[in-house]
Amino acid sequence: MKNSQLAHSFVASLVLLAASLGGCSDLKDALPEASTASLSVHPDGWIIPASANFHGKSIRENNWDMRDCQPCHGKLFDGGISKTSCRTCHTKPGGPENCTTCHGGVNNAPPPDLSNRTDRAVKSVGAHQTHVSGTSFAAAVSCAECHSVPATVYDPGHVDSGSPAEVVFNAGLSTMRTGVVPGGPRVTPQPSYDPASAKCSNTYCHGAFVNGNGDFAPVWNDPSGTQMACGTCHGDVTKTSAAERALPKTRAQGGTHPNFTACYICHAEVVDANVKIINPSKHINGKLNVAGEERSF
Ligand code: HEC
Ligand code: HEC
Ligand code: HEC
Ligand code: HEC
Ligand code: HEC
Ligand code: HEC
Structure with a gap:
């Protein structure tokens, strides 16, 4: 048993003690009072992130459960009978239950990931920020496009499930119905994520639409930026x-798109004469902007 697991089972037995003493008026006296007291409830290193006894580590090893x-x-988490509030350190709304306590920083998505890593070549970090913050050429993508987002920490399917995190393409852009084959029936692409290769297949956003590159499968944790180039998703x-x-x-390529390269003439709201995307909110938004109109596929 690791130190921090020991620490956790120690805390767990104290919880039982606290529970069995529940309702007893001198419960408070049964507990060590302050961290200056000779006997501390928690092991040494409990508030030192580098320690094997760090409370964050202990919580992680207890399947991220803080209910103990x-x-x-x-x-x-504002003190209770211990008179020691978690919120003096965990100052964001919700205290330690804030969505960024265990993952994310600028927003709820990594980086950092659950192991505090920030490298986007790591699968758990990957292209999160490119998607959730938007780019100079496409609008932001919400978490719900790729995950079933928990409303609270203990919602089923969140911390109670094993790694890796579940990627679920919920209704939205990722499952938009388009005619993948020109002139063919409208179909719902079956988007999928393969955790082994970290590839996404059959997503509307990356080419599963009429005249697009339906077989393009971008790698989630490829940090090169080449998968954002013109010609990857369509062309x-x-x-x-x-x-x-x-x-x-x-x-000539088996599609139906007009063979003209002056894109800006017909797609003026999206690109300029230098083929630069001028309105990211209208590119990869599920709507076709053509001849001054916004239409569905
Ligand atoms: C049986 C009661 C009890 C339980 C259960 C308990 N604590 Fe504590 N905790 C205390 C008391 C009392 C103090 C203040 C005295 C001390 O530091 O030991 C304290 C202090 C702390 C401190 C130190 C604060 C500081 O500024 O020094 C942290 C951090 C902490 N607890 C985290 C946790 C976490 C995380 C859990 C759940 C995994 C937990 N505690 C479970 C009673 C408890
Ligand atoms: C004395 C300050 C302090 C107190 C009090 C405190 N924490 Fe923490 N906690 C930290 C620090 C520092 C970290 C590490 C932050 C980081 O790695 O970025 C942390 C990390 C965590 C993590 C994240 C673990 C991980 O690996 O991502 C959880 C969960 C957590 N604390 C819960 C609690 C709970 C619950 C309490 C109260 C019972 C509590 N903390 C009280 C300072 C504190
Ligand atoms: C106590 C730590 C902790 C807190 C607080 C936390 N999460 Fe998580 N979150 C996790 C863990 C652990 C996973 C990975 C679970 C897995 O591998 O399946 C995760 C995964 C996720 C995922 C990916 C999908 C999934 O469920 O695997 C989303 C989205 C997410 N969290 C959103 C949130 C939101 C929103 C909040 C605030 C309501 C939040 N998290 C608060 C620990 C936490
Ligand atoms: C474009 C799809 C996409 C979007 C949008 C997205 N994620 Fe993810 N998420 C993924 C993929 C892919 C993984 C990696 C799964 C793996 O490890 O193979 C992942 C993993 C995670 C993890 C696990 C991290 C770890 O350390 O294991 C968390 C937490 C998470 N996402 C939260 C979020 C939150 C919160 C948002 C919104 C702010 C979000 N994601 C938006 C695709 C997405
Ligand atoms: C990540 C995949 C992806 C990449 C990379 C990409 N596009 Fe697109 N593009 C799309 C999708 C999806 C559509 C379908 C219409 C929509 O949803 O906006 C589209 C539509 C268009 C349109 C039609 C106008 C409209 O409705 O948006 C133009 C013009 C266009 N793209 C130009 C470009 C140029 C120029 C580049 C290189 C800078 C580029 N695209 C790179 C996915 C991509
Ligand atoms: C002469 C007008 C015209 C020009 C120029 C033009 N398009 Fe289009 N584009 C259209 C029309 C019309 C549609 C939708 C109808 C269709 O494809 O059947 C369309 C649709 C698209 C789509 C969605 C897929 C599709 O075929 O429905 C993309 C992506 C796109 N255009 C990108 C471009 C890019 C990039 C350029 C420049 C290289 C460009 N277009 C130049 C008229 C034009």
Whole structure:
């Protein structure tokens, strides 16, 4: 048994003690009072992140369950009978139950991941920020496009399930119905994520739409940036100019898109004459902006 597990079972037995003494008026006296007291409830190193006894580690090894702490530290983690509030250190709304306590920082998504890593070549960090914060060329994607988002920490399927995190493409852009084959029936692409290869397949956003590159499967943790180039999701990356690269499948390629590369003439709200995306909120938004109109596929 690891030190921190020992620490946790120690705390757990104290919880039982606290519970069995419940209602007893001198419960408070049964507990060590302050951290200056000679006997501390918690082991040495409990508040030192580098220690094997660190409380964060102990919680992690108890499947991220903090409910054991509440009998003493209060339902709202604001002190309770221990008179020691978690919120003096965990100052964000909700205290330790804030969504960024265990993952995320700028927003709820990694980085940092659950192991405090920030490298986007790591699967658990991956392209999160490119998606959730938006880019100069596409609108932000919400967590719910790729996950079943918990409303509270202990919602089923959140901390109670094993690694890796579940990637679930819920209704939205990722499952949009389009005619993947020109002139064919409207179909719902079956988007999927393979945790082994970290590839996403059949997503509307990355090409599963009429005249797009339906077989493009981007790698989630490829940090090179090349998967954002014109021609990956629609068009042909091997062509020379940006316009030629971005041009969706034309008749010569078995598609139906007009064979014109002056994109801005017909898609003026989205690209300029230099083939630069001028309105990220209208690119990869599930709507086709053509000839001054916004239409569904
Ligand atoms: C003295 C300050 C302090 C107090 C009090 C405190 N914490 Fe922490 N806690 C920290 C620090 C520092 C970290 C590490 C933050 C980091 O790694 O970025 C942390 C991390 C955590 C983590 C994240 C573990 C992880 O690996 O991501 C949880 C969960 C947590 N604390 C819960 C609690 C709970 C519950 C309480 C009250 C019962 C509490 N903390 C009280 C300072 C404190
Ligand atoms: C049986 C009651 C009890 C339980 C259960 C308990 N604590 Fe405590 N905790 C205390 C008391 C009392 C203090 C203040 C005295 C001390 O430091 O030992 C304290 C102090 C702390 C401190 C130190 C604060 C500081 O500034 O020094 C942290 C952090 C902490 N607890 C976190 C936790 C976490 C996390 C859990 C759940 C995994 C937990 N506690 C469960 C009673 C408890
Ligand atoms: C006590 C730590 C902790 C807190 C606080 C926390 N999470 Fe998580 N979260 C986790 C863990 C652990 C996983 C990974 C679970 C897995 O591997 O399946 C996770 C995964 C996720 C995922 C990926 C999908 C999944 O469930 O695997 C989302 C989305 C998420 N959390 C959102 C939130 C939101 C929103 C909040 C605030 C309401 C929150 N988290 C608070 C620990 C936490
Ligand atoms: C475009 C799809 C996508 C979006 C949007 C997205 N995620 Fe994820 N998320 C993933 C993938 C892929 C993984 C990696 C699964 C794996 O480890 O193989 C992941 C993993 C995670 C993990 C696990 C981290 C760990 O350390 O294991 C958390 C937590 C998480 N996501 C939270 C969020 C939150 C919160 C948001 C919204 C702010 C969000 N995600 C938005 C695709 C997405
Ligand atoms: C990540 C995949 C992806 C990449 C990379 C990409 N596009 Fe797109 N593009 C789409 C999708 C999906 C659509 C379908 C319409 C929509 O949802 O906005 C689209 C539509 C368009 C349109 C039609 C106007 C509209 O409705 O949005 C133009 C023009 C366009 N893209 C230009 C470009 C250019 C130029 C580049 C390179 C800078 C590029 N695209 C790179 C996914 C991509
Ligand atoms: C002459 C007008 C015209 C020009 C120029 C044009 N498009 Fe289109 N585009 C359309 C029309 C019309 C549609 C939708 C109808 C269709 O494809 O059947 C469309 C649709 C699209 C789509 C969605 C897929 C599809 O075929 O429905 C993308 C992506 C796109 N255009 C990108 C571009 C890019 C990139 C350029 C420049 C390289 C460009 N278009 C130039 C008229 C044009």
